[in-house]
Amino acid sequence: MSDEEWERFLRDSVNGAAGAPVEPSARERAVWRPEAKRPASKRPASKRSAAKGSGQPEGWRTYTPARPRRRTGRYVAGLVVAVALLGVALFPHRVADWFGGGGQDDTPLAAESERPSAAPDDGPAGRPTRAEPFRGSPAARWADGAAGITVPRAEATGWMDAAQVERALRRSRDFLVAAELDPRVLRGERPTKAIALLNPHQKGVQAYLRSALSSAKPTPKTDPLLLFSRFRPEQARLVGDVVKTRGRLTYREGESGAVEVTADVTFVYPVTPAADGGRSDEVVRTIARRTVVMSWDDPSKIATEPGTMSLVSYKLDMTNGGCSAPTGYFVPPFGRDRDGPTDAEHRLDPYDRSKPVDAGGSGVGADDDCATATRS
Numbered sequence: 001m002s003d004e005e006w007e008r009f010l011r012d013s014v015n016g017a018a019g020a021p022v023e024p025s026a027r028e029r030a031v032w033r034p035e036a037k038r039p040a041s042k043r044p045a046s047k048r049s050a051a052k053g054s055g056q057p058e059g060w061r062t063y064t065p066a067r068p069r070r071r072t073g074r075y076v077a078g079l080v081v082a083v084a085l086l087g088v089a090l091f092p093h094r095v096a097d098w099f100g101g102g103g104q105d106d107t108p109l110a111a112e113s114e115r116p117s118a119a120p121d122d123g124p125a126g127r128p129t130r131a132e133p134f135r136g137s138p139a140a141r142w143a144d145g146a147a148g149i150t151v152p153r154a155e156a157t158g159w160m161d162a163a164q165v166e167r168a169l170r171r172s173r174d175f176l177v178a179a180e181l182d183p184r185v186l187r188g189e190r191p192t193k194a195i196a197l198l199n200p201h202q203k204g205v206q207a208y209l210r211s212a213l214s215s216a217k218p219t220p221k222t223d224p225l226l227l228f229s230r231f232r233p234e235q236a237r238l239v240g241d242v243v244k245t246r247g248r249l250t251y252r253e254g255e256s257g258a259v260e261v262t263a264d265v266t267f268v269y270p271v272t273p274a275a276d277g278g279r280s281d282e283v284v285r286t287i288a289r290r291t292v293v294m295s296w297d298d299p300s301k302i303a304t305e306p307g308t309m310s311l312v313s314y315k316l317d318m319t320n321g322g323c324s325a326p327t328g329y330f331v332p333p334f335g336r337d338r339d340g341p342t343d344a345e346h347r348l349d350p351y352d353r354s355k356p357v358d359a360g361g362s363g364v365g366a367d368d369d370c371a372t373a374t375r376s
Contacts, residue, residue: 107141108141108142108143109141109142109143109246111143111148111150111248112150112246112247112248112353113150113152113248114248115264115353115354116353116354117354118352118354119349119351119352119353119354120138120351120352121138122375124136127283128239128270128283128284128285129281129283130239130240130272130281130283133239133240133242133270133283133285134244134268134270134285137268137285137351137375137376138351139244139246139268139285139351140244142244142245142246142268143244143245143246144242144243144244144245145177145181145242145243145245146173146176146177146181146245147245148244148245148246148247148265149173149176149177149245149247149248149249149263149265150247150248150249151169151170151173151248151249152169152248152249152250152251154166154169157251157252157253157259158253158254158257158258158259158298159257159258159259159298159300160259160296164259165251165259168251168259168261168296168309169249169251169261171197171307171309172249172261172263172294172296172309173249173263174193174197175194175197175198175292175294175309176263176265176290176292178191178193178194178197179191179194179227179228179229180228180229180243180265180267180288180290181229181243181245181267182194183238183241185228185229185230186229186230186231186238186243186269187230187231187233188230188231188232188233188329190213191213191228194228195209196308197307197308197309198308198309198310198311199297199303199304199305199308199309199310199311200305200308201303201304201305202310202311205310205311208221208222208227212224212226212227212328215328218326218327218328219326220326223326223328224328224329225316225318225321225326225328225329225330226314226316227292227314229267229269229288229330230328230329230330231269231271231286231329231330231332232327232329232331233274234274235273235274235329235331235332236271236272236273236274236284236330236331236332236334237271237272237273237274237278238269238270238271239270239271239272239283240270242270243267243268243269244267244268245265245266245267245268246265246266246353247263247264247265247266247353248263248264248265249261249262249263250262250264254295254312255295256297256298256301256302257298257301258295258296258297258298258302259295259296260293260294260295260296260312261293261294261295261296261309262291262292262293262294263290263291263292263293263294264289264290264291264353264357265289265290266287266288266289266290266350266351266353267287267288267289267290268285268286268287269285269286269287269288269330270283270284270285271283271284271285271286271330271332272284273334273335280334282334282335284320284332284333284334284376285320285376286318286319286320286321286330286332287318287319287320287321287350287351287373287376288316288317288318288321288330289316289317289318289350289353289357290314290315290316290357291313291314291315291356291357292311292313292314292315293311293312293313293314294309294310294311294312295309295310295311295312296309297309297310315357316357317348317350317357318330319348319350319372319373319376320332320333320373320376346372347372347373347374348372348373348374349373349374349375350373350375350376351375
């Protein structure tokens with residue numbers, strides 16, 4: 001090589017020449033390095049890594065953190081377990097039903113609009129408890145208190161127009177509530193509200209009330225239980241504040257154009273012994289079915305007072321309320337008393353409303369028979 005050619009080579013090496021190759025930078029070498037030659041890395045993949053199969057690099061100075069593992073299955077399973085535990089805590093017997101635990105169907109029955117044709121089914125077995133005093137009983141599906149007494153649609157009858165009949169029906173139900181459901185009356189107090197609805201000019205009934213509510217030793221003819229439901233506070237206490245009821249009112253034209261209302265209602269009272277402050281686990285159901293006939297008289301024909309009615313008759317079928325001499329109170333059989341004598345000839349299903357009320361305990365002047373309940 002001549003001196004001129006060597007000098008030109010050195011000058012081109014320093015200044016560069018058009019079309020001469022350029023050495024890639026370190027970054028470009030890293031980006032374009034074949035995947036097969038990259039060393040294994042323990043760091044998670046990022047956006048700097050080429051998309052799988054694309055052969056293209058990610059943008060410069062970009063980063064995507066690694067996604068956490070999805071735990072949706074664990075969360076759903078935990079939620080299901082929590083809901084199940086809550087259901088067991090709130091509705092233990094319903095859960096037992098699902099798994100064959102013999103629980104109680106507590107679907108409410110429709111209101112009774114006419115006399116049923118047969119007794120209700122036995123249903124699932126079960127003993128009453130303080131938490132579920134109607135368990136194992138058809139009454140578990142009955143309505144509470146006054147809601148279980150069906151009142152028919154009012155139409156003009158006798159001396160009353162439709163509005164007056166409607167008022168008479170409502171007051172007839174009020175009498176039943178005051179006589180059989182008032183908490184004070186159930187504790188043995190005087191049934192003041194019920195008495196206020198009775199015709200003060202009906203001498204026979206007024207004489208009965210005086211004797212029944214003042215005598216310490218009532219007779220079968222003057223027993224307050226013939227008309228009022230009562231418990232001796234030192235002997236029995238109601239469990240909770242719910243009395244189950246089922247029945248209906250009917251009406252027709254009576255004597256002298258009066259509107260005669262007939263009530264046929266069964267009351268179920270769950271009670272526990274009062275000896276230990278009412279905290280006993282023993283629960284007994286006293287069941288009373290009553291038929292009461294009330295006459296709303298025409299004041300132009302019968303001596304009466306506005307808003308009061310006369311009693312035509314009243315009957316009582318009672319079970320688990322005592323079989324001894326009248327005391328003026330229901331006497332539920334607790335403990336050993338449950339194994340007392342029974343009447344094999346006079347057996348009664350207290351939930352069977354398909355038959356009329358027994359003639360025993362048929363009102364003022366009637367003797368009170370003691371039936372043996374086939375179930376309670």
